[in-house]
Amino acid sequence: MELYPINLKLAGRRCAVVGGGAVAERKVRTMLAAGARVHVFSPMLTPGLSRVYKDGRLHWTPRAYQPGDLHNFFIVICATDQAEVNRQAAAEARSAGALVNLADSPELSDFHVPAQITRGDLLITVATGGGSPALARRLKEDIAARYGPEYGEYLALVAKVRADMKNRLATAREREGFWRETIDPDVLNLLKNGKFTEAEERIRHAACCAGSES
Ligand SMILES: C[C@@]1(CC(=O)O)c2cc3[nH]c(cc4nc(cc5[nH]c(cc(n2)[C@H]1CCC(=O)O)[C@@](C)(CC(=O)O)[C@@H]5CCC(=O)O)C(CC(=O)O)=C4CCC(=O)O)c(CCC(=O)O)c3CC(=O)O
Numbered sequence: 001m002e003l004y005p006i007n008l009k010l011a012g013r014r015c016a017v018v019g020g021g022a023v024a025e026r027k028v029r030t031m032l033a034a035g036a037r038v039h040v041f042s043p044m045l046t047p048g049l050s051r052v053y054k055d056g057r058l059h060w061t062p063r064a065y066q067p068g069d070l071h072n073f074f075i076v077i078c079a080t081d082q083a084e085v086n087r088q089a090a091a092e093a094r095s096a097g098a099l100v101n102l103a104d105s106p107e108l109s110d111f112h113v114p115a116q117i118t119r120g121d122l123l124i125t126v127a128t129g130g131g132s133p134a135l136a137r138r139l140k141e142d143i144a145a146r147y148g149p150e151y152g153e154y155l156a157l158v159a160k161v162r163a164d165m166k167n168r169l170a171t172a173r174e175r176e177g178f179w180r181e182t183i184d185p186d187v188l189n190l191l192k193n194g195k196f197t198e199a200e201e202r203i204r205h206a207a208c209c210a211g212s213e214s
């Protein structure tokens with residue numbers, strides 16, 4: 001299945017989930033982490049979702065989905081255990097202009113939710129086109145073990161220095177060359193070993209030299 005990856009900004013956007021089971025909970029949690037305003041339509045919630053609701057972080061309509069519920073949402077995830085309900089809700093949401101995911105139908109979905117790892121602003125995702133979500137999860141675990149929290153710290157540092165470099169190196173070509181050389185295994189190893197100060201010094205030194213050459 002051909003797919004085009006994009007990373008959606010959900011902060012402040014209205015998103016709906018139909019169903020309140022284990023799958024709904026997983027989707028709700030990642031959407032909330034992205035800052036979405038999430039509305040659940042379901043007669044029941046998992047204990048985890050109930051806690052999120054009691055904490056005031058979720059809107060909940062405590063009944064089965066009804067036609068007319070799904071207007072004015074940016075994305076809608078249909079995750080009940082009733083295939084026919086998921087299809088009906090998906091059809092309504094799509095005709096109201098939402099991007100739609102059906103938890104039980106990769107084919108009918110506008111998008112799939114990948115397995116994800118976050119390290120600060122670093123986001124790594126794994127997708128299998130719906131072929132094997134269990135494989136996506138396994139690969140995610142392997143990648144998570146390989147790329148620890150130090151990569152989030154590293155990204156924050158590089159992003160800061162990069163903002164300075166935009167003024168220091170005149171052309172996009174120079175900046176590209178600089179960053180390709182600077183993101184090197186030595187710096188990453190320093191970070192992996194917790195040597196943040198040394199890593200930062202290395203990057204700042206490279207930035208400083210590049211600035212004086214130009
Ligand atoms: C198409 C997609 C739609 C979507 O949900 O967006 C979809 C569909 C389906 N999943 C099913 C089953 C399982 N899903 C998981 C787990 C995850 N599923 C996720 C995504 C996706 N699942 C999308 C495709 C992503 C891709 O492959 O590219 C992850 C990555 C992200 C997330 O959900 O947040 C999350 C990993 C969370 C993590 O990071 O740990 C596990 C494993 C487990 O739970 O341990 C199992 C059981 C093992 C297995 O089947 O592999 C079934 C069959 C149900 C049945 O048999 O009845 C369907 C429907 C069908 O296939 O028809």
Ligand SMILES: NC(=O)C1=CN([C@@H]2O[C@H](COP(=O)(O)OP(=O)(O)OC[C@H]3O[C@@H](n4cnc5c(N)ncnc54)[C@H](O)[C@@H]3O)[C@@H](O)[C@H]2O)C=CC1
Pocket residue numbers: 018019020021022023024041042043044045046063064065079080081082085102103104133
């Ligand atoms: N995409 C994915 O990652 C996965 C998808 N699935 C699929 O997702 C479906 C849901 O899985 P679970 O969350 O584990 O099921 P579940 O049985 O835990 O939850 C189903 C939820 O749907 C609600 N519901 C039932 N009828 C409804 C209606 N008419 N309107 C609104 N809510 C209604 C129930 O109250 C319950 O909260 C499964 O049937 C399976 O096909 C299963 C595993 C992973």
